[in-house]
Amino acid sequence: MSSTPATPGLPISAQTIPLFPLGSTLFPDGRLPLQVFEVRYLDMIGRCIAQGSHFGVVALTEGAEVRRPGQSERFVGVGTVARIKQWSKPAAGLMRIDCSGVERFRILKAEQHKHGLWTAEVELIEADRVIPIPDELANTATALEHLLQSVMRQGLPESEVPIAAPFRLDDCGWVANRWAEMIPVPVAQKQSLLALDNPLLRLELVQDALDQLGWLK
Structure with missing residues (x-):
């Protein structure tokens, strides 16, 4: 079928x-x-x-x-x-x-x-508030945008693109969630991110994890 x-x-x-x-x-x-x-x-x-x-x-x-x-x-x-x-x-x-x-x-x-x-x-649980990304966290959105551009250049079918549109690269919660899905950390750490009610804090913690992994320039 x-x-x-x-x-x-x-x-x-x-x-x-x-x-x-x-x-x-x-x-x-x-x-x-x-x-x-x-x-x-x-x-x-x-x-x-x-x-x-x-x-x-x-x-x-x-x-x-x-x-x-x-x-x-x-x-x-x-x-x-x-x-x-x-x-x-x-x-x-x-x-x-x-x-x-x-x-x-x-x-x-x-x-x-x-x-x-x-x-x-x-x-x-109430949905995340939409919070614009502050300057000190902008590198997380920039890195994610570059990753998305790299994936899109491969010409993959939409069903195989790991991140679904629409892309909200100016939203703390959306950017934090997309990185949280991809970073290789224990499930317990991902769960603590999921449970956070503050999307700005979630993105700050994601930035720390990305720094430790060397994924940010």
Whole structure:
């Protein structure tokens, strides 16, 4: 089956959502391609597509992305709602989906069901305020712009570009989130960035990490 647009997302009003624990952190406006083959997630994604609903992505602190008998799963308390943008079924028992991050949420109560699927009662976290990038942090935006230009020169299909448009290179939160997705730091450090309510502080911490990595000139 060729790639088909998912049903347009509905407003997130319900406070209970299914969860997809992963070994990585999804940030708002981030791009998340997934290959889905576990029955618990095939069923969940099928329902999300049919209903135009969303699911939550949370980072694992214990366990693996693929469930094994007797394996326990633990995950962080703050995650990001994922909206399905495109999906396809290249083979029986396999789905490919392209998702984008929407709102952040905080888990109030989580429950694992008989077939392994987690659901959680959540409260949504207010979206970042739009804060212009101050001069002392401008090098983070400039470096990201150069990286984007380099990627675009490769002529990759839009679906393979790791950062989705529109590019908001003058917004502290957006720039911080894009770098936070890419920098090679532990998941716990990424989670602390995700949970911050101050996008300016998040970008300051990202700048420190980029300096340590030698990614800024």
